[in-house]
Amino acid sequence: MIKYLGQTRLLVAVDCIIFGFDGEHYKLLLIQRGFAPEKKHWSLMGGFVQPNESLKKAADRILKQLTGLENVYMEQLHTFGEPNRDPVERTIAVTYFALVDIQKYEKQLSKEYHAEWFSLNEMPELIFDHDEMVEMAKNRLRYKAALHPILFELLPEKFTFPQLQALYEGLYDTNFDKRNFNRKLLSTGLFVKQQEKDKENSKKGAYYYKLDQNKYVDDFQAFLKFIPNPEKFLTS
Template sequence: MIVAVDCSVFGFDGQHLKILLIKRGFEPCVEEWSLMGGFVQPDESADEAANRVLKTLTGLSGLYLEQLQTYTKVDRDPIERTVSIAFFALIDIHQYEQRLNDQFHAEWFKLDEIPDLIFDHPQMVQTARQKLRYKAALHPLLFELLPQRFTLPLLQSLFEDVYETKFDKGNFSRKIISTGMLIKQKEKDRAGSKKGRFIISWIKNITGRTFTPS
């Protein structure tokens, strides 16, 4: 039986949460859109395979990567029996090397503009979205989508896009700051603002802190 991995790669361009899809260059289903994937090799685990695939696609290592679920329907791949271990990955979209776009015919899509996908990839994407919301409500996760240095309004707009709602500015600020995960920098980001927004960064691997936006 063939074992594959498929990755839902999320990014945030400052406006919207997006997902990275590729146009397949090989059979079956050439020229159709799909998640980026690959086969698990004899000498690697699924995590290693997913990391390898992501490195190839994005040029980045050490991305936030989480196993989602394994898809095993008998006829999910029309050619040969394949089970696919689905992952989702979070990346700082600005670190993504655009030159790789051409090589893999990759493109970022807004989540409400996703084209038809092959196989059970639509399901994978849906499950990935659900899990992202579910988990981000309890764990500091969405920071992975931002640059190391960002601003509070940007963070808020990310949360708002992920949860498709608006949050109160004051409450959001209080809550997010109370986690103790953010470090306010001296500098400001002056782009498109009179006063300028403080740059903040965050502490990875803080133990045990969880939060939910209000």
């Protein structure tokens, strides 16, 4: 086998940043690292890329192996390559962020690796540069959500406007006027009202809605109408 002479071999790892939403708060899925260094400390889901794997296949395998999750929304985020980021060996880390419906996947979580959801406001200290990875993923999510309805990956197929309002308020760390927010949502023409109501969270109940995917494709700019200061997130 021909090899490049005089070159140092490096390890390549994949780390997965898994976001969820419980109806009120954003959460991050973490595991306890199973080997030294930093054994039993909280970590993102990660592992090394095998010689016969693409980066995406490695990310899918790691996610399935460590958490039991599969077929979730996931995209590549960034590459972290500081020489001393891993104290054992020189390791390049390629990060992916994923969005999951907590209720849909709760029963799939692997108990072997102690996968656990943490509120983004109450996260434990993470190993290596994983805190930096999470912060970058949060910023990318704000940017993406101003252009595309990817936050709906965090919600059930049917949702209420109060749930949607909490979803966007939590991401952009702001508060919307309820009536104004609902009016802007309806003005987009992207939502299909259902007959059922959610009566668990209020006596009167809130109607369920679904996203009209066909209309969204024709008018994706509609989502910018209710994002606060969207230009702030479209220059990243």
